[in-house]
Amino acid sequence: MTPKFQRRTLCASLALTGIAALLPAAARAAPLPEGPINFIIPVPPAGGTDLTFRALMEASRKHLDRTVVVLNLPGAGGAVGLSQAAIKPANGLFLNSYTSEIFTLPVFQPLTFSGKDFRPIIMVNEDPACLVVSADSKYDSLESFLAAARAAPGRISVGNSGFGNIWHLSAAAFANKAGVDLLQIPYNGSAPTVQALLGNFIEAFVASPPEVLPQVQAGKMRVIAVMADKRSAILPDVPTLKEKGIDLSIGTWRAIGGPAGMSDEVVKQLHDGFAKGMQEKSFTDFMSSRGLTIRYMNTQEVSAFVAKERPQFEALAAEIKKTAKP
Template sequence: MECARMNFTKTLLLYSAILGAQLGLAPLASADEFPAKPISVVVAWPAGGVHDTAARIVAEHLAKRLPTPVIVTNVTGAGGSTGVRHVEQADPDGYTLGLMGMHALSQNYMNPNATALSDLDPLAYLGPEPGSIQVSADSGIESLPQLIDTLKQEPGSIINGNDSPGGFSYVMAAMMESALDVKLTKVPYQGFAPTVAAILSGEVMSSTLPVPQLAEQHKSGQVKILGVAAEQRHFFAPDVPTFKEQGFDFIAGDYYIFYLPKKVPEERRSRLESALYETLLDPAFQQAAHKAGLILDPRNSVDTQAFLAQQDEKVYPILLSAGLVKARQK
């Protein structure tokens, strides 16, 4: 009887594979294969932000390379720390991935309860997300030099919407204050989507969001993006000059890194890395990502770890200078 059941199961899997191939579907996974159940990609921010958008585009195309669905889960709170901790404490079985940005690095130093950067296993780098600053249409501010002059003459006179302390738009605002010797009045929101709503409603006068979040509103005149904190202009807003073009030597940016909790078995880790990296190189994915305003620079786990180490060395002194280091010291 047991032998008959085994033969029936093998036959069912064979017919499923043949039918799936004929219909262009991914094959069913057997219990001893990896992955054999859905994979969760944890985003530490609410739906509607650029990290959430990036994760969902990747998940859609990653699922085409795996025999199981890839599901995005938003685990929010504490400036991104809650979501990172959720991944760090997950079973190291390969079924929980995370997507992080500068928030994981900054919280590592700002929040004594945050997950240490060394407790995460970087897997793949998607690309950078340059910082920028915007003002509402009725703010009376028409240019970045005018904004800086206003802040120097009247410190704190510009109300800036940003993340909870540790999130990138908060860090971007704090780094800008430190680098340009100005003072904003910072108002925190739980993610990019609420910040967008705040600047559009006039609740705040400015924001420090990535360009894709407000590119359409910039084109329609609802807000004005004053400058991009990068070496090059953003293709979503090619009319907006960089800070450097306007005489301010300031560069700041977020990024997208997929990561795992430590101690995931090497064969599973390698399987995920290969599938992720192939996804990031796929022209269909790249077309979808470009349409969403994502800048791509795919890297494997070795290069991703090297990038994160470089960011750590670069960003820590800035956080220290801005008075944001309150937990771990390098």
């Protein structure tokens, strides 16, 4: 190689380096193929899962340098959407909400997917379960609710947003720990569950505090217990089950995931984009206004968390399956 050619090569290399430094991070390191990201939410619109992820997708668009298309594919407690998500290409353009239902739904019925078909990317949110009644309910406390349940086994109706999902499991775990027999009524999502309570079709239901906060503030509903280690920041006057002598702490956690075959490079790019989105004021303000709790975990942390949570949720689902029927 001649000195002149060496100088030209060096200059060209330096020029390329300078140009690369001026490019956005997403353009410089682009393991993601071109095209929009499709994000599957396996529950109906308007619930806590839908609201959380729609807000985050909007906040993360500029950091991912591409359009994000959100698709609600509800049905069978989330099984319909997750079945579709499990067979998508593992190229990073097809993602989904990653929640405990990925592990619990296959316990209740034969499905085309299992937890092994998905890979978590980032943890976004966590909220406890709570027991809700209408504002004019005769159950003005947890004690009165339990007294009625013990007096009429299997007759107090408790709704949830889908058979086999976290609120069904939470209600069943609560009944088991409290030593009562409740009539579980599944609905297709949180919105119809809310309407069922307001219409007096059920006597109570289980959800997260943020999902019922607007109705509580409007004087239409009352939360009589929170299933957490400590009281909810948005419902500070509501006791926990543990305060009432019932040793149970359970709730939902919401992460972003995708097909298990995604490469480490793709996962890192997605994680970094969503992590920046979680710091956007538009997202933090939205979550705060709704009372939704932000809980960040990176890919390694959420993977370890899932490895610990998965057997516990699978065991709970298996126990419930012995007596519960869809």
